[in-house]
Amino acid sequence: MRLSLTINGRSRDVDVEPHRTLLEVLRDTLGIFDVKEGCNEGVCGACTVLLDGRPVSSCLVLAPTAGSRAITTVRGLEGGGELHPLQQAFLRHGAVQCGFCTPGMLLTALAFLERHPGADRETLRHAIEGNLCRCTGYAKILDALEYYARG
Amino acid sequence: MADAVALERGLRLVGQRVIRHDARDKVMAATAYAGDWAMPGMLHGVVVRSPYPSARIRSLDTAPAAAMPGVAIVITARDVPHNTLWTDVPGQTTEVGPLRARLHVLAEDRVRHQGEPIALIAAETLEQARDAAEAVDVDYEPLPGVFDAAAALEPGAPAVHDAGNLLAHWTVKRGDVAAGFARAEVIVEGEYRTQLVDSAYLEPESGVAWIDSDGVITIRLSTQVIEHFRDVAEVLNVPQNRVRVIGAYLGGGFGGKEDVTVEVYLGLLTWKTGRPVKMVWTRQESLLARAKRHPYRLRYRTGALRTGEIVAQEIEILGDSGGYAYLSALVLLYSTVTAAGPYRVSAASVDARVAYTNNPPTSAMRGFGGMQTVFGYESQMDRLARALGLSPLEVRRVNAIRRGDALPVGQVIETYVALPELIDRAWAGLGEPTRPRAPHLRIGRGVACNLQPYGRIVWLHDWSSAWVGFEMDGSLVVRCGCPDVGGGQASSLCQIAAEVLGVALERVSVHIADSALTPLAGTTTASRQLYMSGNAVLKASRELRDQLLAAAARLLDTGADAVAMVDGAVHATDGRSLPLVELLRACARMGVPRSHLGVYHAPAGEPVDLEKGSGKVFPDYTFGCHAAEVEVDTQTGVVRVLKLVAAHDVGRAINPQSVEGQIQGGAVMGLGYALMEEVVVQDGINLTTSFASYLIPTASDVPDVEPLVVESGEGLGPFGARGIGEPPIAPPAAAIANAIEDATGVRITQLPITPERVARALGLIADPQ
Numbered sequence: 065m066r067l068s069l070t071i072n073g074r075s076r077d078v079d080v081e082p083h084r085t086l087l088e089v090l091r092d093t094l095g096i097f098d099v100k101e102g103c104n105e106g107v108c109g110a111c112t113v114l115l116d117g118r119p120v121s122s123c124l125v126l127a128p129t130a131g132s133r134a135i136t137t138v139r140g141l142e143g144g145g146e147l148h149p150l151q152q153a154f155l156r157h158g159a160v161q162c163g164f165c166t167p168g169m170l171l172t173a174l175a176f177l178e179r180h181p182g183a184d185r186e187t188l189r190h191a192i193e194g195n196l197c198r199c200t201g202y203a204k205i206l207d208a209l210e211y212y213a214r215g
Numbered sequence: 216m217a218d219a220v221a222l223e224r225g226l227r228l229v230g231q232r233v234i235r236h237d238a239r240d241k242v243m244a245a246t247a248y249a250g251d252w253a254m255p256g257m258l259h260g261v262v263v264r265s266p267y268p269s270a271r272i273r274s275l276d277t278a279p280a281a282a283m284p285g286v287a288i289v290i291t292a293r294d295v296p297h298n299t300l301w302t303d304v305p306g307q308t309t310e311v312g313p314l315r316a317r318l319h320v321l322a323e324d325r326v327r328h329q330g331e332p333i334a335l336i337a338a339e340t341l342e343q344a345r346d347a348a349e350a351v352d353v354d355y356e357p358l359p360g361v362f363d364a365a366a367a368l369e370p371g372a373p374a375v376h377d378a379g380n381l382l383a384h385w386t387v388k389r390g391d392v393a394a395g396f397a398r399a400e401v402i403v404e405g406e407y408r409t410q411l412v413d414s415a416y417l418e419p420e421s422g423v424a425w426i427d428s429d430g431v432i433t434i435r436l437s438t439q440v441i442e443h444f445r446d447v448a449e450v451l452n453v454p455q456n457r458v459r460v461i462g463a464y465l466g467g468g469f470g471g472k473e474d475v476t477v478e479v480y481l482g483l484l485t486w487k488t489g490r491p492v493k494m495v496w497t498r499q500e501s502l503l504a505r506a507k508r509h510p511y512r513l514r515y516r517t518g519a520l521r522t523g524e525i526v527a528q529e530i531e532i533l534g535d536s537g538g539y540a541y542l543s544a545l546v547l548l549y550s551t552v553t554a555a556g557p558y559r560v561s562a563a564s565v566d567a568r569v570a571y572t573n574n575p576p577t578s579a580m581r582g583f584g585g586m587q588t589v590f591g592y593e594s595q596m597d598r599l600a601r602a603l604g605l606s607p608l609e610v611r612r613v614n615a616i617r618r619g620d621a622l623p624v625g626q627v628i629e630t631y632v633a634l635p636e637l638i639d640r641a642w643a644g645l646g647e648p649t650r651p652r653a654p655h656l657r658i659g660r661g662v663a664c665n666l667q668p669y670g671r672i673v674w675l676h677d678w679s680s681a682w683v684g685f686e687m688d689g690s691l692v693v694r695c696g697c698p699d700v701g702g703g704q705a706s707s708l709c710q711i712a713a714e715v716l717g718v719a720l721e722r723v724s725v726h727i728a729d730s731a732l733t734p735l736a737g738t739t740t741a742s743r744q745l746y747m748s749g750n751a752v753l754k755a756s757r758e759l760r761d762q763l764l765a766a767a768a769r770l771l772d773t774g775a776d777a778v779a780m781v782d783g784a785v786h787a788t789d790g791r792s793l794p795l796v797e798l799l800r801a802c803a804r805m806g807v808p809r810s811h812l813g814v815y816h817a818p819a820g821e822p823v824d825l826e827k828g829s830g831k832v833f834p835d836y837t838f839g840c841h842a843a844e845v846e847v848d849t850q851t852g853v854v855r856v857l858k859l860v861a862a863h864d865v866g867r868a869i870n871p872q873s874v875e876g877q878i879q880g881g882a883v884m885g886l887g888y889a890l891m892e893e894v895v896v897q898d899g900i901n902l903t904t905s906f907a908s909y910l911i912p913t914a915s916d917v918p919d920v921e922p923l924v925v926e927s928g929e930g931l932g933p934f935g936a937r938g939i940g941e942p943p944i945a946p947p948a949a950a951i952a953n954a955i956e957d958a959t960g961v962r963i964t965q966l967p968i969t970p971e972r973v974a975r976a977l978g979l980i981a982d983p984q
Contacts, residue, residue: 162701163241164466
C-alpha cells in the first residue's frame, strides 16, 4: 500500500505491505538508522519514536497507523545545526556510553519533560523505566534529565 | 595516601571531564553501528539452529530450503573448508591435557546445546532467508544429555565430548593448609551458588560483509576483537591478509562479543556467493545461543585466629561450561587466582574444575571468573566476622593484602594497595543510616572488597600499537586498532595524545579498529585497552614530541630541553615561539618525520606452575570496596538497595566522568546479578529468551550508585592508570548478601537473591524439599 509518512516535518512517500511495523519501514525501507532495534518485542525502548509528541515503541506500531501522524526521531531534535538543550545536557553530564539506548532515551525523556516540566529526580526515574540502558547504571542519565528539568 | 606516588602536576587534559567525541556523535544518532550499515545488492543471512540440547544429526536435507524463492545459498558443515577453531591453554594439570576443540563453526553429526548453529542461509530478503531456515530438513535423534556440572563429572554421565566432560582443572597449593586449620581458633564453612547470566547488551550481534574491489573479504561488525580476521581466514582457508575486519563502535560488549559472533558466518556467506551479506541476530537468538557467564558452585572453608587473621583457606570451585570450551579454561584460571580475595593468607588450597554439559555455552563476561569468587570469599569474611564478634570492616582491615604480599598462586603484589582507605571511604559514604519506614521493613548494611586483574596473562606476551601523526595544518591523527565498546576507549586515546603534543582535543581525529589500516592493538577485553593502547599512544606521542622538539630546537638554535609544545606552538624558555604549522612545514623540508608508531609490550613471563605457586600471572590488579544499604521486607522477602557506594583505586582517572560511568554502570550490572538476572534453563532448554523474561535492571530498580574514585597513581597504565572496566561489577552481590544478613540475620548463599529465596530463608514459605 501507498503510505505518506511525516518524519521530522518532512513528508516521505513509501510503498509498504500493510503488516510492516513502523520500525521496519523507518530502518529497512527508508534507511533512517537513528531509530535502533534492540529487542523487536516492545521491552527495551531502543526503537522509541514520537508519534504526535507521544513516545511509542516503533517495533509495536503498524506503519499504516502512523500515516496521518507526525513522527519524530532523534534527528528531529536538532534545530539549525544546534543540539537540543537535552542533547547538550546528556553531553555535559556524561550520560552516553555505548549510545545504543540514547536516541530512545532522549525521546522518551523529552516527551515526558514537555508534559511535566520541572519534574524531580524520582519522577524522572520512573519516566524512563521503559528504556533499558546496560552501560550507565542510569545515574548520569538522571543527572542530565534533572539538569535540563531545572532549566 | 602514605606511600602513593604523587600525581604529576601541570596536566592540561588528563584528569579533565572532557566531552567524548563519540558521545557527541551518539546524541545526534550519527554513529553508524554495525547493523546500521548497508551495501548495494546485499543479501540477508540467517543461522539455522538446533532446537535440541543433545542430539545426533541423522540426516540434513538442504534441498527444500535451497529451492525456496530468493535463496542464494545454503551452507552446512561439509561446505566449510575448516570447520573447527582451536585454542591452546598451557599450564593446567596434566590429567586434563591440552584443550580440545573450542568451537565448531557449524555442527557436524552432533549438537551439544540448544541453539547450536547447524546451517547458514543467505537470501534476497530477510523474510525469504527466515522462511528457508524453516525449510531445512534435519532428522535429529535426541540423545541423553547432562545439565549440571557436578552430574557431568559423575561416572557414567552422558559424554558431551568423546574425551570426557572435565574440560579444565587448575589447582593451587600454598603453605601447610592442614597445619593452618590446626592452628585456627575459628573455622567457617560455606557453599555458594552463582547463576547463569547474559551480557544483554542493547545491540544484538550484527555485521555486514562484502568482497572489496581489491578482492579482500571485508567484514564490518560489532566486535571486541578485530583480530578474529585470522579465524575467518582459517575457516575459509584463505591467507590471513585476504580478510579485513572493521570494528564499528559497539552498542555494548561486556565480553559477549569477545568470541567470534557473526564474522565467520558472514565471511562464509559472502565468500561463497561473491555478494555483500548482512546478518543481525534477533534478541531471542542472542539470549538463546550466545555464550554467557558460568554458573559456579563454590565451597569455602576458612580458618582464622581470634584476632581475625586468616591462617588457612580451602576452596573448591566447579563451573559449567555448557556444550563447548570457548574461553572456560581461562575464565577458571582467573577464578583460581582470585579465589582467596584481596587478603593475605599463609596457607591456601584451590581446586577448580569446569565441566562440559548440554547447557548454553559460557565464556567471557565482564569480570571473567574474577566475579563469582567474590560472592564466595566476601560472604566468608562476614561469616568470619560474626563468628569472631568482630566488625566486618575490622576483619577485612586485618587481612587486607599489601604491597609485597603474595597471592596464593605466588604472585607478589608490586603496587600500592589502597584497601584500608577504600573500605573506610565506602563505609563512610553510606552516611546516616536510613530509618525503617515500617516495623516489617528492616535496614541493613554490608561491604564487599575485590581484586580484579587488568591486562592479559603475562605468558600471552600482550602488546598494543598505535600511530600518532600531524597533518600539515597542525591537526592530529591517532590510528589504533582498538575497538570502542562504549567505555570511551577511543576518546581517552585522543586525550592522551593531545596532552602530550600540546594541541586542543578538538584538533584530534582518531581512527580505530580496522585490521587492515590501523596498527593492531589487541582485544577490548580484560580491562586492558586504556592500559595497553593508552601506553602505546603515550609512547608514540612522546617519541613524536621529542623528534619535533629536536627539530624546533635546531630551528630556534637552542637546546631541546629549552623548548616545549603548548597550545599548538613550540615555546622556548627565552620567550620565543614557533607556530606548530611552521614547524611542520620546516620538518617536511628537512625530512623530519611528523608521525610515530608506538608499540607497548606488557610485562611478560613464563607460564606458572600454579601448584608450586611460582609467580606472576597478571601484570597488576585493581582493588575496590563497595558498601550497600538494603531494606528487606520481612513479610514478602523483597530486597531494595537503598544506597550503593562503590570505591575503587583507579590509579589515575584519565577522564573522571568516564571512570565514574564505568563504576556506576558496572555496579548496576552487578546489582542485577545480585537480585534479578538469571538465564533459566530446564533440561538444556532456555526459558528466558526475551527481555520480558530475562530481566535486567531498569532505572527504577536501582539507586544512584555513588562512585568514589581513588587515585594512587600506582597503575601500570598511562599516567599511573589502572583498568576499571571490569572491577566494579563484582562486589555488589556479596555486599548485598552481607547487608541482608545484617538486616535479618539470615544468610543467602544462592544468586540471584529473589524475594522467594529471601522468604524461604526467613521461614515465610516452606522449603519444597
